[in-house]
Amino acid sequence: FSMVELLSSCPTNWGLEPVEALHWIESNMIPAFPLGDYKVIEEVRSL
Structure with a gap:
């Protein structure tokens, strides 16, 4: 599961x-x- 949030203009x-x-x-x-x-879990941080 992941969530990506963007700041966008109009x-x-x-x-x-x-x-x-x-x-x-x-x-x-x-x-x-x-x-x-x-939040970055250790498994991802080590990549």
Whole structure:
């Protein structure tokens, strides 16, 4: 079992240029939903 979560933008619906949407993700979404591995079992870590 695995779960992959993505942070994605929708510049058209947000009314932003694509680069502005990326900056918005960096300043607003990443602080609320930090990126990273939350649980890595030993068998996987050794790979």
